[in-house]
Amino acid sequence: MSKRTSAKYKLDRRMGENVFGRPKSPVNRREYGPGQHGQRRKGKMSDFGIQLRAKQKLKGYYGDVTEKQFKRTFVEASRMKGDAGQNLIGLLERRLDMIVYRAKFAPTIWAARQLVSHGHIRVNGVKCNIASRRCDVNDVISLGDKAKEMALVMEAQSLAERDIPDYVVPDGTDKVTFTRVPTLDEVPYPVRMEPNLVVEFYSR
Structure with missing residues (x-):
């Protein structure tokens, strides 16, 4: 990690x-x-x-x-x-921690990585604790039972500052499907x- x-x-x-x-x-x-030199004019x-x-x-x-x-x-x-x-x-974008972040299961990428490493995330129904795991198209990423009740997850889902992108399709509040590998513009x-x-x- x-x-x-x-x-x-x-x-x-x-x-x-x-x-x-x-x-x-x-x-x-x-x-x-x-730092102390932060306000100097940049060359x-x-x-x-x-x-x-x-x-x-x-x-x-x-x-x-x-x-x-x-x-x-x-x-x-x-x-x-x-x-x-x-x-x-x-x-x-295929990293598991990034898909967890995109799905709004966590407020930050670091919180998403922690969720994965603590065993709160399932990939196609199987627990995975490797944040750098590459997900494939049509993989289903879901929250474990404990994670559904976590304040951190509820906070993330209520954030108005970002939306779930088109290539991560939600199924309820605790499950998403990674539908395609995005391009830079997406x-x-x-x-x-x-x-x-x-x-x-x-x-x-």
């Missing part, structure tokens, strides 16, 4: 954007970067810097997956047919993601 190594909102301030689309994000109040960023930022933003959005895991996903995406950037997004990112820059970063 990938462990969060830094405060989740630090990424927002470093990027200068509300990466997770949360109303509590400090970027809503302070648009400059963290022009190099191509490498732009590509690195794009990678950090995408990796951070998916719950700060480890660099090893993220690069392995990229290598797999680049070997598949079609556009490597689109393939990368498709593979990341994924409801709160900010602009640039997987093409991530491809350029790893292709150097």
Whole structure:
């Protein structure tokens, strides 16, 4: 399991954007970067810097997956047919923790990962505690009996700040079906993601 190594909102301030689309994000109040030099005027960023930022933003959005895991996903995406950037997004969106988050079973990607790792999630009726598991099209993801009563889950389902995307189809309040692998345009990112820059970063 990938462990969060830094405060989740630090990424927002470093990027200068509300990466997770949360109303509590400090970027809503302070648009400059963290630390004592955060308010200094920024110089022009190099191509490498732009590509690195794009990678950090995408990796951070998916719950700060480890660099090893993220690069392995990229290598797999680049070997598949079609556009490597689109393939990368498709593979990341197939992660079980991300589908749990998209289904509004958890308020954040970290809470979704915790739900999975604590054994509260079923895939096609079978308990699964591996957050990075890749789901297939038409897999049914559901909540375990204990999870249905959890305050965290109820809070997530009442959130007005995000909707369940078209490729995750709900069946009641405790079950969804992953109907297709989405394209970049279909994924409801709160900010602009640039997987093409991530491809350029790893292709150097």
